[in-house]
Amino acid sequence: MKKVLLFCLLALSLFAPASFAANIPDNVKHYVNGVFPNTYFRFDGLIILPDNTVYMPLFPARMTEPEKLSETGSLSKKGDVVIFNNGFVLLKVIYQNGHYTFAPMSDPPAAVRSGLLPQDILTPPNFVVPDNLKGIKGNLHISEEEPLRTAAMAGIKPSPLPGKTFYIITPRNKNIQTTDGWAITQKRIPFNIKLHDDRFLLVTSFGSRVLDMISIADGRVIKQIEFKSNPEEIVIDKKNKLAYVATPQSSDVYVINLVSMTLLKQIKVGGMCEKMTLSADGTKLFYYDKKTRDIMAVELNNNYLIRDLGRFPNVSKIAYAGGKVYITGRTSNRLAIIDYGTVGLIAEVEIAQKPLDMLVFGGNLFILSQNELQVLDVATDRITNNIHLSQSGFLTMIVPVDGTDLGVITDVVQPVCVVVNLATKQIVKTSTLGITAGSMVVGSKINALYSK
Numbered sequence: 001m002k003k004v005l006l007f008c009l010l011a012l013s014l015f016a017p018a019s020f021a022a023n024i025p026d027n028v029k030h031y032v033n034g035v036f037p038n039t040y041f042r043f044d045g046l047i048i049l050p051d052n053t054v055y056m057p058l059f060p061a062r063m064t065e066p067e068k069l070s071e072t073g074s075l076s077k078k079g080d081v082v083i084f085n086n087g088f089v090l091l092k093v094i095y096q097n098g099h100y101t102f103a104p105m106s107d108p109p110a111a112v113r114s115g116l117l118p119q120d121i122l123t124p125p126n127f128v129v130p131d132n133l134k135g136i137k138g139n140l141h142i143s144e145e146e147p148l149r150t151a152a153m154a155g156i157k158p159s160p161l162p163g164k165t166f167y168i169i170t171p172r173n174k175n176i177q178t179t180d181g182w183a184i185t186q187k188r189i190p191f192n193i194k195l196h197d198d199r200f201l202l203v204t205s206f207g208s209r210v211l212d213m214i215s216i217a218d219g220r221v222i223k224q225i226e227f228k229s230n231p232e233e234i235v236i237d238k239k240n241k242l243a244y245v246a247t248p249q250s251s252d253v254y255v256i257n258l259v260s261m262t263l264l265k266q267i268k269v270g271g272m273c274e275k276m277t278l279s280a281d282g283t284k285l286f287y288y289d290k291k292t293r294d295i296m297a298v299e300l301n302n303n304y305l306i307r308d309l310g311r312f313p314n315v316s317k318i319a320y321a322g323g324k325v326y327i328t329g330r331t332s333n334r335l336a337i338i339d340y341g342t343v344g345l346i347a348e349v350e351i352a353q354k355p356l357d358m359l360v361f362g363g364n365l366f367i368l369s370q371n372e373l374q375v376l377d378v379a380t381d382r383i384t385n386n387i388h389l390s391q392s393g394f395l396t397m398i399v400p401v402d403g404t405d406l407g408v409i410t411d412v413v414q415p416v417c418v419v420v421n422l423a424t425k426q427i428v429k430t431s432t433l434g435i436t437a438g439s440m441v442v443g444s445k446i447n448a449l450y451s452k
Contacts, residue, residue: 022118024057027069028088035075040199042215043261044222045118047090052217052447053078054124056102058115058136060087081105081112089115093124093450100124100450108133122215122222124450147219148185149448152177153435160419160431164401165445166408167201169193170438176201177435180445184214194234194243195441196258198402202243204231211245213261217449223261227254233274237282238402244285248272253285253298267304269296277318280360284340286325288315295327297340309343312336319358319365321378326365328355335367337381347381359398359407361422368398368409375425385425389418401442410437 022045032039032047040048047055066085073082075090080103082090089111091102100123105112116138123142159166159179166179169190176184176193188205195201200222201214211231213223229249236243242264243256253273255265271289273296278285285298286309295309295318312327319326324346325338333353337346352369359366364384365376371393375385389395393411395418400407405423415436419428 022057022059022121025063025086025088027086028057028084031069031071031084032075032090042199043259045121048217048449049078052449054093054449055082055090056093056117056121056123058089058091058112058117060089060111061114061116063087081109083109083111087111087115093127095450099126099128101128102130102133104130105132112136122218122220124218125220143220145220148214148221149182149219150175150185152181152183155415156181156434157432159445160417160429160433161401161406161408161442163445164442166417166433166437166440166442167193167195168433168435168437168440170435173435176203179433182219184219186212190439191230191232192234193439193441194236195443196236196241196243198443198446200258201441202234202236202245204234204245206230211256216443216446219448225254225256225263228252233276235276235278235285237278240282242282244276244278246273246276246287248274248290253287267298269298269306271296275315275318277320279320284320286318286320288312288318295325295338297325307343309338309340316356317358319360321360321365324378324381326358326376328358328367330354330356335376349376349381349383351383352386356396357398359400359422361400361407362405364422364425366398366407366422368395370394373398373409373420387420387425387427389427390414397437397439399440399442403444408440408442410440412436412438 024041036049038050045057064086071082071084073079075082080092093100115136117136117140119140125146168177174186174189188208191204191206193203203212209227209230211225212221215222227247229247231245231247233246241258243258245254251270253267253269257264272291273287274290275288283301287296289296293311297307299305314330316330317328323340325340327336333351335349335351339346351367352372354370357368365378367374371390373387374383377384393414395409396412397410398407405421407420407422409418415433417433418430421428
């Protein structure tokens with residue numbers, strides 16, 4: 001049965017006040033990147049050099065378009081003030097006299113005096129604008145909120161992977177624990193957590209209608225989006241830099257642009273969606289309707305057509321590869337394989353008991369059960385490997401480590417994790433985490449901003 005999806009573009013005013021989008025001019029970005037490759041331009045306007053030197057931009061009242069962009073202020077030497085010949089200004093954030101500020105200027109240049117800071121920029125903690133530069137604030141609200149970083153739980157161990165940070169949530173603690181010796185304070189117990197660009201955590205929480213976007217380097221909430229009902233699951237489209245957020249009670253899935261951190265669309269899906277899965281190419285979104293027990297697919301590149309793929313009880317995970325949909329159930333030791341085009345059953349494959357997670361990697365489907373990891377060749381749909389992992393634990397998730405062939409498997413009974421090489425299909429190590437992980441994401445280690 002086909003259902004046509006109704007969707008609408010949302011005005012941002014339905015969810016949050018309108019804000020000034022900090023679009024740094026492309027020629028300025030190219031210039032700065034030419035001097036400092038891999039500079040990060042954050043969506044709110046903050047400019048972060050590779051060594052974590054921070055600049056805030058001033059937008060001119062009228063920007064000119066010179067034939068060739070140039071600057072004064074010695075950007076290459078990380079000068080306190082950098083003025084471009086198109087009117088654009090960069091002010092370096094420094095720490096002085098117990099607070100973050102800009103370098104004092106007895107007679108600020110006209111380009112500085114007449115410029116404006118982006119009106120949605122997140123300023124450093126304890127930030128003070130010099131008195132003779134107060135005019136650059138405009139309507140900017142300077143937050144007095146302190147960073148969310150706090151001491152980690154006692155006993156948590158360092159990351160088992162060099163250069164990587166594990167962000168862990170557990171039902172017994174409302175803070176997000178890290179393997180770097182600190183935690184991120186939360187007001188409620190997190191429901192779901194995802195990582196974007198190694199720099200931002202997207203977090204939904206029990207009993208909250210708000211999605212928090214946390215800047216890891218700041219240790220602060222940099223953006224919040226409020227929904228009509230509680231947001232729950234999040235899936236990330238890394239290629240297209242989009243996030244899909246489900247609100248089952250209102251039968252919606254929302255699309256978020258992760259470049260601008262703004263809402264793009266509201267997708268009315270019907271039913272109560274959970275177990276969301278995105279195809280590798282970002283064209284299909286699958287979910288389980290826990291009201292009807294149907295598996296549904298949203299064709300994101302086909303006018304948001306919704307397809308009903310059939311009814312399956314107690315679904316624990318959905319995966320998609322090679323034009324086939326793979327479905328496991330909590331209480332069944334069988335894997336159902338569905339042809340996406342015909343919606344016909346291709347086969348049922350016997351698998352280990354209590355399957356909870358699946359991951360597609362390199363032409364294989366990795367199926368995680370309570371104490372075993374099985375590998376299925378998606379070309380033949382046959383099990384090729386059985387990797388025994390645990391006798392006494394209860395394994396729940398397999399988390400891919402971006403940029404590597406590794407996957408990390410969590411255990412909700414024992415305070416350990418198992419690192420597996422997905423290419424060789426071998427266990428690399430079993431490491432102690434110090435806490436049991438309800439859910440986890442793994443990213444590259446990020447240094448804190450605003451070192452004193």
